[in-house]
Amino acid sequence: MSAEPPSPHRSPAASHTGTERRSTALHTDRYELTMLQAALADGTAQRHCVFEVFTRRLPPGRRYGVVAGTGRLLEALSTFRFGDAELAYLSREGVVDRATLEYLADYRFHGTISGYAEGECFFPGSPVLSVEGTFAEAVLLETLVLSILNHDSAVASAASRMTGAAIGRPCLEMGSRRTHEESAVAAARATAVAGFAGTSNLEAGRRYGLRTIGTAAHAFTLLHDDERSAFAAQVRALGPGTTLLVDTYDVAQGVRNAVEAAGTDLGAVRLDSGDLPFLAQEVRHQLDALGATGTRIVVSSDLDEHAIAALAAAPVDSYGVGTSVVTGSGAPTCGMVYKLVAREGPDGTLQPVAKASATKKSLGGRKQAARRLDESGRAIEEVVVGGPDHAVTGWTPDTADLRPLHVPLVNDGAVDTRWTGAPGVALAAQTHERSRAELPPGATRLSAGDPAVPTVQTTLTD
Amino acid sequence: MSAEPPSPHRSPAASHTGTERRSTALHTDRYELTMLQAALADGTAQRHCVFEVFTRRLPPGRRYGVVAGTGRLLEALSTFRFGDAELAYLSREGVVDRATLEYLADYRFHGTISGYAEGECFFPGSPVLSVEGTFAEAVLLETLVLSILNHDSAVASAASRMTGAAIGRPCLEMGSRRTHEESAVAAARATAVAGFAGTSNLEAGRRYGLRTIGTAAHAFTLLHDDERSAFAAQVRALGPGTTLLVDTYDVAQGVRNAVEAAGTDLGAVRLDSGDLPFLAQEVRHQLDALGATGTRIVVSSDLDEHAIAALAAAPVDSYGVGTSVVTGSGAPTCGMVYKLVAREGPDGTLQPVAKASATKKSLGGRKQAARRLDESGRAIEEVVVGGPDHAVTGWTPDTADLRPLHVPLVNDGAVDTRWTGAPGVALAAQTHERSRAELPPGATRLSAGDPAVPTVQTTLTD
Numbered sequence: 001m002s003a004e005p006p007s008p009h010r011s012p013a014a015s016h017t018g019t020e021r022r023s024t025a026l027h028t029d030r031y032e033l034t035m036l037q038a039a040l041a042d043g044t045a046q047r048h049c050v051f052e053v054f055t056r057r058l059p060p061g062r063r064y065g066v067v068a069g070t071g072r073l074l075e076a077l078s079t080f081r082f083g084d085a086e087l088a089y090l091s092r093e094g095v096v097d098r099a100t101l102e103y104l105a106d107y108r109f110h111g112t113i114s115g116y117a118e119g120e121c122f123f124p125g126s127p128v129l130s131v132e133g134t135f136a137e138a139v140l141l142e143t144l145v146l147s148i149l150n151h152d153s154a155v156a157s158a159a160s161r162m163t164g165a166a167i168g169r170p171c172l173e174m175g176s177r178r179t180h181e182e183s184a185v186a187a188a189r190a191t192a193v194a195g196f197a198g199t200s201n202l203e204a205g206r207r208y209g210l211r212t213i214g215t216a217a218h219a220f221t222l223l224h225d226d227e228r229s230a231f232a233a234q235v236r237a238l239g240p241g242t243t244l245l246v247d248t249y250d251v252a253q254g255v256r257n258a259v260e261a262a263g264t265d266l267g268a269v270r271l272d273s274g275d276l277p278f279l280a281q282e283v284r285h286q287l288d289a290l291g292a293t294g295t296r297i298v299v300s301s302d303l304d305e306h307a308i309a310a311l312a313a314a315p316v317d318s319y320g321v322g323t324s325v326v327t328g329s330g331a332p333t334c335g336m337v338y339k340l341v342a343r344e345g346p347d348g349t350l351q352p353v354a355k356a357s358a359t360k361k362s363l364g365g366r367k368q369a370a371r372r373l374d375e376s377g378r379a380i381e382e383v384v385v386g387g388p389d390h391a392v393t394g395w396t397p398d399t400a401d402l403r404p405l406h407v408p409l410v411n412d413g414a415v416d417t418r419w420t421g422a423p424g425v426a427l428a429a430q431t432h433e434r435s436r437a438e439l440p441p442g443a444t445r446l447s448a449g450d451p452a453v454p455t456v457q458t459t460l461t462d
Numbered sequence: 463m464s465a466e467p468p469s470p471h472r473s474p475a476a477s478h479t480g481t482e483r484r485s486t487a488l489h490t491d492r493y494e495l496t497m498l499q500a501a502l503a504d505g506t507a508q509r510h511c512v513f514e515v516f517t518r519r520l521p522p523g524r525r526y527g528v529v530a531g532t533g534r535l536l537e538a539l540s541t542f543r544f545g546d547a548e549l550a551y552l553s554r555e556g557v558v559d560r561a562t563l564e565y566l567a568d569y570r571f572h573g574t575i576s577g578y579a580e581g582e583c584f585f586p587g588s589p590v591l592s593v594e595g596t597f598a599e600a601v602l603l604e605t606l607v608l609s610i611l612n613h614d615s616a617v618a619s620a621a622s623r624m625t626g627a628a629i630g631r632p633c634l635e636m637g638s639r640r641t642h643e644e645s646a647v648a649a650a651r652a653t654a655v656a657g658f659a660g661t662s663n664l665e666a667g668r669r670y671g672l673r674t675i676g677t678a679a680h681a682f683t684l685l686h687d688d689e690r691s692a693f694a695a696q697v698r699a700l701g702p703g704t705t706l707l708v709d710t711y712d713v714a715q716g717v718r719n720a721v722e723a724a725g726t727d728l729g730a731v732r733l734d735s736g737d738l739p740f741l742a743q744e745v746r747h748q749l750d751a752l753g754a755t756g757t758r759i760v761v762s763s764d765l766d767e768h769a770i771a772a773l774a775a776a777p778v779d780s781y782g783v784g785t786s787v788v789t790g791s792g793a794p795t796c797g798m799v800y801k802l803v804a805r806e807g808p809d810g811t812l813q814p815v816a817k818a819s820a821t822k823k824s825l826g827g828r829k830q831a832a833r834r835l836d837e838s839g840r841a842i843e844e845v846v847v848g849g850p851d852h853a854v855t856g857w858t859p860d861t862a863d864l865r866p867l868h869v870p871l872v873n874d875g876a877v878d879t880r881w882t883g884a885p886g887v888a889l890a891a892q893t894h895e896r897s898r899a900e901l902p903p904g905a906t907r908l909s910a911g912d913p914a915v916p917t918v919q920t921t922l923t924d
């Protein structure tokens with residue numbers, strides 16, 4: 001592949017990213033705005049509130065989840081602005097009244113957000129995000145917060161099972177075509193958080209500095225008069241280090257043609273169909289016999305974590321994963337909710353609140369969280385810390401076996417930029433690697449089981 | 463709700479939509495561009511090609527699928543441009559060489575696209591889209607075409623089962639928070655294609671002219687000192703026609719409080735938890751006893767098509783559907799593929815091509831399709847028409863029982879704008895209503911079954 005500069009007349013300004021920043025403000029359920037209108041009218045909109053994001057359960061059989069999307073959320077916050085066009089729409093449709101439009105015109109989130117670092121593992125009841133501010137400023141973010149965290153965490157949670165099953169072999173994300181075009185970008189990012197080594201998605205490469213990868217499609221072979229001329233063309237254009245797709249016609253002949261075209265320096269061959277464990281074995285023998293001992297084998301074809309695990313003993317060098325990872329491998333969303341857990345009362349003090357429901361139980365009040373580790377540094381409990389608000393706010397672990405989980409993300413409206421952009425993704429990937437390594441030995445088993453550690457509540461006293 | 467104009471100094475120009483048009487060109491797998499480079503170098507990039515989109519199977523047990531996303535695809539085509547920023551990224555990363563960058567800089571799709579009208583039902587093997595042009599111009603669209611059609615069709619296919627199960631009662635889409643923020647907009651649009659009556663998503667309302675709807679969240683009640691003051695505030699702000707959420711504390715007391723706050727003109731109450739068939743019955747009796755005989759009952763709480771069907775006999779007026787519809791109710795993607803089926807050979811004639819595979823069988827050559835109807839106008843077969851290229855190109859049904867399915871979408875690069883924007887969604891919804899009504903009686907049953915009609919191949923002769 002050549003890395004020539006673009007022709008000079010097209011050379012862009014360095015600051016131009018090509019991703020114009022659209023307002024994210026209307027990625028919002030209508031009722032957030034109508035509730036705001038009612039609360040502005042009766043004065044409760046100014047009450048100080050704490051909203052909390054958590055999930056009541058993991059998908060059936062899953063042992064842990066992975067927080068992802070935090071960086072994207074912080075990026076989206078900066079474009080959560082009601083501009084002329086947004087206000088005109090809301091006015092034209094009669095969604096809210098003039099007083100509310102005026103509030104929205106000046107809307108900036110001036111509150112505070114803390115939560116689990118992106119990449120951190122979570123469990124049922126983990127308070128993964130805490131959003132604090134007036135009711136008005138915090139309620140408006142509900143839909144956007146949940147959309148981002150539910151999607152990205154679902155993908156990262158599935159992806160982590162795959163990188164776990166791959167025991168060190170690279171997993172490559174190739175699922176863009178099986179999900180919405182913008183979800184595809186976010187999904188590629190989420191798989192990177194969970195340890196994927198590359199993505200086919202160019203926009204994800206551009207936006208988040210991810211490594212992009214690619215082989216070739218059957219269409220490229222079919223375009224040519226025969227497989228040999230297709231392979232020759234690809235090697236001429238991309239060099240012998242390229243990956244040739246050898247299963248368009250006959251795999252054994254495809255491998256012969258591939259080595260003939262690229263020589264024994266051929267980078268890799270890809271298998272995209274058939275009985276992969278068997279085929280990989282055959283192809284490895286054939287490549288070795290042809291002298292292409294360094295040529296790698298990439299497999300794809302509807303792989304999920306179970307198929308990856310089943311290939312552990314096969315001579316496979318990397319896994320191309322599509323549909324299953326971008327759709328959360330059976331769990332396309334996380335079921336995270338955004339609940340009001342405390343709000344200022346008429347006396348000006350913060351009071352815990354919770355819906356009274358037999359089936360949807362929520363614990364009121366602000367919470368913190370910590371992971372309790374045993375002497376070897378393995379996680380044994382998810383500790384959720386509640387109690388009087390000032391006690392929870394000021395809480396820090398008093399014993400070395402508790403690793404606190406909340407980190408500051410937004411302080412009085414100012415975003416902590418460590419979590420955003422390409423550096424944010426890299427930081428999240430490190431966080432995930434450490435967090436997963438800390439889980440007890442059975443945590444990465446694929447068979448259905450209980451959460452890897454139990455969630456326990458602890459209540460501080462005054 | 464008030465519909466006052468925005469304050470004058472914010473009045474936007476009428477032409478400003480607030481949705482700046484970002485380039486969609488990098489929503490593309492890297493290998494499309496590297497294949498292009500190799501094909502440009504050996505001249506095959508200029509070969510005339512026909513790519514076809516189809517799915518090999520429906521999700522397990524499903525009886526039909528619904529084509530959706532066509533309008534979005536045509537809209538995305540117009541921004542599929544490699545601008546300075548895109549070219550700079552590709553150059554900087556060494557994705558392709560200078561000749562390819564130059565080709566991309568001038569890229570416009572000048573080809574022709576035909577396919578099933580948006581909203582049309584489809585079956586395994588239905589050739590839902592046909593993209594024709596040079597290899598270069600058609601191969602670049604693969605990822606974008608599939609992302610859009612796979613996502614939107616998955617949602618519309620699930621949504622159609624729900625509107626079918628609701629037998630005339632309105633279904634309302636409220637799932638934005640359970641899917642990626644941009645998927646949420648596309649999902650709202652896809653549910654409208656399948657007959658949903660409204661969406662909570664404001665951005666979808668703005669972009670596609672959809673009716674937006676909303677009630678209130680538990681947080682609004684919890685924000686207030688008690689339920690009565692919350693309801694009073696909502697009614698003051700939004701009028702008695704609003705929908706009050708009555709299950710934050712005790713449903714029976716909630717209903718009493720609601721009618722007390724709004725009077726017997728109360729628009730609706732919403733139930734979001736508990737045993738809905740039983741609760742709806744109780745609440746209906748209570749509302750009637752209080753004189754609120756016109757007050758409607760909206761139910762939500764993890765509804766899917768089966769839960770909707772189970773509520774058929776309950777006194778429910780509309781269904782709020784979230785997670786299950788935006789995630790395709792167990793089938794979050796459609797499995798549609800984009801396959802090269804014919805390409806110009808060295809002699810300049812179009813030749814059918816297909817991958818030789820036991821497991822992934824594709825029929826080579828350009829295809830058309832028609833639905834065969836019985837005397838009462840009910841569909842009995844999906845007829846896929848293949849054969850010599852000129853015969854298929856010129857084919858029109860010669861009997862009245864065949865309804866042709868392909869419509870022109872793009873002609874020599876010119877988009878047929880009937881399918882785009884808000885009018886496109888309305889047209890698609892009409893198309894779907896007609897297409898579903900034409901299916902045989904068992905087609906909308908929710909139980910697992912075979913495709914509602916068999917797909918048969920017919921081969922024309924010279």
